[in-house]
Amino acid sequence: MAHLSLRDLSVTYKTSRGPLPALGPISLEVEDGEFVAILGPSGCGKSTLLKILSGLLKPSGGQSLIGDSVIDKPRPDVGIVFQQPTLLPWKSVRENVLVPVRVLSLYSEAYRAKADALLEMVGLSSFANHYPHELSGGMQQRVAIARGLIHEPNLLLMDEPFAALDALTREQMTLELQSIWDRTRKSVIFITHSIPEATFLADRIVVLSPRPGRIVHTEKVDLPRPRGLDTMTSPSFVATCDRLRRFFAKAEGATL
Ligand SMILES: Nc1ncnc2c1ncn2[C@@H]1O[C@H](COP(=O)(O)OP(=O)(O)OP(=O)(O)O)[C@@H](O)[C@H]1O
Ligand SMILES: [Mg+2]
Numbered sequence: 001m002a003h004l005s006l007r008d009l010s011v012t013y014k015t016s017r018g019p020l021p022a023l024g025p026i027s028l029e030v031e032d033g034e035f036v037a038i039l040g041p042s043g044c045g046k047s048t049l050l051k052i053l054s055g056l057l058k059p060s061g062g063q064s065l066i067g068d069s070v071i072d073k074p075r076p077d078v079g080i081v082f083q084q085p086t087l088l089p090w091k092s093v094r095e096n097v098l099v100p101v102r103v104l105s106l107y108s109e110a111y112r113a114k115a116d117a118l119l120e121m122v123g124l125s126s127f128a129n130h131y132p133h134e135l136s137g138g139m140q141q142r143v144a145i146a147r148g149l150i151h152e153p154n155l156l157l158m159d160e161p162f163a164a165l166d167a168l169t170r171e172q173m174t175l176e177l178q179s180i181w182d183r184t185r186k187s188v189i190f191i192t193h194s195i196p197e198a199t200f201l202a203d204r205i206v207v208l209s210p211r212p213g214r215i216v217h218t219e220k221v222d223l224p225r226p227r228g229l230d231t232m233t234s235p236s237f238v239a240t241c242d243r244l245r246r247f248f249a250k251a252e253g254a255t256l
Pocket of ligand 1: 013015020041042043044046048211
């Protein structure tokens with residue numbers, strides 16, 4: 001059974017200037033353990049889509065389901081990394097990472113060690129007892145990534161999680177996410193503006209049109225796994241990126 005189903009999903013925001021169609025309708029099936037990247041121009045409705053899948057926003061039309069259960073509220077088996085880090089300012093970095101397990105009443109001492117291991121993975125071991133305001137934007141986003149993984153969600157939703165990172169850290173985090181995914185094979189919806197990042201990580205890339213975002217192209221990525229830095233220079237990687245780039249150049253108004 002498909003793990004995640006989007007069926008004729010659409011969102012129209014009510015604004016003071018009238019209705020604003022932001023997304024869809026879109027339909028998509030994401031298989032259990034599949035890594036799907038979503039590429040689309042700014043303002044096409046990508047974050048809106050993620051808010052629906054996280055159960056924080058109701059669609060205006062259609063529905064999304066995990067298995068056969070409709071997503072209508074936040075769920076414990078979903079992890080979310082928002083475009084903005086949204087850390088709790090009064091909690092330490094470690095406590096921020098532990099928020100999902102506290103909210104889900106799963107906390108045990110083992111999670112403290114897990115939080116520290118995740119902080120090490122994102123390069124923030126020595127900041128576990130610091131507070132968010134003492135961290136840069138990129139560091140805060142890395143805390144949010146650790147927080148999204150702490151409870152080992154079956155579905156991980158990531159909204160441009162690496163956008164605030166410098167190029168080197170971004171590359172490192174991309175490799176790290178790949179290896180986490182390879183170990184755990186959870187379903188991931190990964191939103192990005194970066195064609196190489198999408199190509200490197202995904203099993204499938206879904207391209208959205210300008211607002212209201214609709215699926216205009218789907219690209220299966222058959223590069224062998226595990227993928228490493230050498231993947232990025234392989235002819236088939238370069239060809240996939242090229243195809244996607246040309247697709248954007250062709251589609252009027254669809255600049256990334
Ligand atoms: N709460 C809201 N109320 C009204 N309009 C909204 C709201 N949130 C988003 N929008 C509008 O919906 C459209 C889609 O916004 P969204 O944030 O989903 O885009 P996005 O694809 O994530 O863009 P970006 O790549 O810049 O992050 C935009 O035109 C935006 O102005
Ligand atoms: Mg967005």
